[in-house]
Amino acid sequence: MRGLFLSKAKQEHFVFIIYQSDASSLPIVRKISRVSARFVWSKLTSSLGNLRCMQTLDLRLDDVNIFEYIHVPNVICKMEQLRHLYLPEECNPKTKWKLGTLRNLQTLVNFNTKNCYVKDFMNMTNLRELEIRWPFNIEGFNTEELDKNPPIIQSKYLHSLSIINNIINDERRIDPKHLAHLLLSCKNISKLSLDEDPMSTLEKLPYLRMLDLHEKAFIRKEMFCSAQGFPKLESLSLIELNNLEEWKVGEGAMPSLQRLEIQSCIQLKKLPDGLRFIATLQEVKIGSMRKTFKDKVEEEEEDFCKVRHGLSIIFHDCEW
Structure with a gap:
């Protein structure tokens, strides 16, 4: 043929x-x-x-x-x-x-x-x-x-x-x-894919709308998104950031974020409280994470959804 x-x-x-x-x-x-x-x-x-x-x-x-x-x-x-x-x-x-x-x-x-x-x-x-x-x-x-x-x-x-x-x-x-x-x-x-660690520079990019961080993109244990950082970011993916344990989001950070994906960040303990302040957030996808992480998110899900009407949190392969 x-x-x-x-x-x-x-x-x-x-x-x-x-x-x-x-x-x-x-x-x-x-x-x-x-x-x-x-x-x-x-x-x-x-x-x-x-x-x-x-x-x-x-x-x-x-x-x-x-x-x-x-x-x-x-x-x-x-x-x-x-x-x-x-x-x-x-x-x-x-x-x-x-x-x-x-x-x-x-x-x-x-x-x-x-x-x-x-x-x-x-x-x-x-x-x-x-x-x-x-x-x-x-x-x-x-x-x-x-x-x-x-x-x-x-x-x-x-x-x-x-x-x-x-x-x-x-x-x-x-x-x-x-x-x-x-x-x-x-x-x-507007679209950036990295396996390096320049967060303080990234959050100052005025037109960045999509950011995918893979594997060794972030090698530290703690990540911080400061207030007013990532002003236009709409989609954020954190994939296989194996060292990441704690993620903090300042009030006013990522004011345009609509979609968040967290995949195989096995050391991450919980979602950042600062996500509550993001009025535009519509969907959070969580995959291949520990069950303890899933349980923690589910404990806080009701409070999240009270603040963020219409927010959808989707889990897959989080039972280990």
Whole structure:
């Protein structure tokens, strides 16, 4: 069936399949403007740069176990019409791409400073979605006078940011000062996914509407959301924060919060009392938590619901 679909798509000129042995034929398709390329080769040739009108380029391997690295020559900079660029998760450590010419880029996935340059963000003024992977280091960063460092992100359209560390040990952590500086240059972020711990910076982001904190995103035992913090936040997810024992919410914090999810935060003792003051809160989902936590929430649920009319608290897999 798959072969039939591909055959029909080729007949209708909807898809072109280029085999590795035919890589030299890439120049004949340079006029295609709406195309997504997904590769399963370990090494691409410089003729890739001839696809000058390409708008979507996906260099992620279909099967990450096939090759340890993928080699992509430094020719992506020639594809100036690119809107969406998905870099490989792993590539040759000697590879270094210049991406500063991609002024039309809207989506950039798997950016890291081992294979890319931070300074190239300066020209990406149309960037809307960004995913960063370790390593991420800012060259020449002034750690003594933080305000002397120029902003990293110049796009006023950036609304979605994900930072993925794949942490093995503390040596592979992004420097908190570098991370905080990056976040402060993302003034219009509305969706953020992190596995780092910059809460004092996050709560000052004026347009942040969705925040997902996963695994080692918060490594301390106590988390505090101060009054007036997270002014626009509507959705908050705390997932597998294994060290978190106590969460405090100041009166006036998260005044726009509608949805809260707590999943597998096995050390957390109770919901913060400050949630009572959030008039917009509609739904709390609690999953894979200890039964003692569930019992504590159920004890306070009646009082919560008296204050918060229409609040729904949903439990699943909390019987252990």
